[in-house]
Amino acid sequence: MTRAQDRSVLRVAHLRHDAPDAVPRLFDALGPDEMELVVLFVSPQADFDTVIAAAARFGAGTRVIGCSTAGEISPEGYTEGEIVAVGFPRDLFRARLHLIADLDDIPAQQIIDRMIQRRHEMAQEHPDWPAEFNFVLIDGLSTREDALTSDLAMGLGPVPLFGGSAGDGAEFRETFVLHDGKAHRNAAVLAQFRSRCPVRVFKTDHLVPTETRMVVTRADPKRRIVQEINAEPAAREYARVLGKDPEGLSTFTFAAHPLVVRIGEQHHVRAIQRVADTGDLVFFSAIDEGLVLSLAQPRNMVDHLRGELASLSAKGAPANILGCDCILRRMEAEQKQMSGEISRLMSAAHVVGFSTYGEQFNSMHVNQTLTGVAFYPPEEDDR
8 A cells, every 4th residue: 555645735545455454554644644535436346335344434424425437546546346445634624525326416506505505605705815726426237427517517607527437347337426325326425625725626537539421310319329420329339430341349449439520619528338239329428319429530649738837837837636537537547558657647636536437527528538636735834
């Protein structure tokens, strides 16, 4: 087990999910600081009941949230089969939590009213703390991320939001969010933060739209299923456009040949999750008939990430970065044998977090991106 401290403002520890007494050892490794909140990114290989029970017992008095992952990002970079614990020290952070227990029945106005009220409470408590952000974890198989982020938008005001969709490795069978000693399905947890540390919330991807376009001509938006593209069976037509065998389509194909949609002046990925037995395409995010999709061309992931991290360091290097990184980015990195280089870049930049089934950024649910928040040391750090 390693513990990331040095110049960090966060407290970070990680350990194999099956290590003896993993959870109490993680809490111990976070150090003596009183924690405002601990976030656990838990490998789907872990026994969730054991993790939750241990967190409730050994983290008594500390609020704990988290989720299952499609892979973890530890202080050493990409990893799998681990639990990564991220602690927010109370002398630097305040947080308010909201559990949305049923994503099929989102009490939007109630959540918005509560967000506004709790933001006001934290501002009164620490009017001299300069930074605010929102962090959301959502069941990655709920298909309700688009609806939730849209509903939350009215309550954000000027405060940015980012987050990730809980994963299940590459299995896509069962995902969880953790809150108040319980694992929740079809649910989400929203954390509102105020901090002494300057922050920068960001979203980035390495994809460039091409002139190759296709139109969704038949779809089931509720289930995020596309049945026809260009009036042809969806998977077969997508394969034809790529010049590939429809029988050979895989997650690696989707990672290497993403589709994007233009919204305003920006392009956002509409990533394919899998091919259904019917030959339909199942997507990770919102899809509808009439949508024009463009094939995107990936740039070099390593060079692009290096540039993005340099941009975050333009006025001083972040002390930590909490990131939500799409599983398709990890798969592309593995396929192109770039995982080691990306891990080294993340480690050097103090990035921790998890691989997701989708990412949230302000009012949108997106795919094949890295969203996150960079934390900078307080200007007058007298701790």
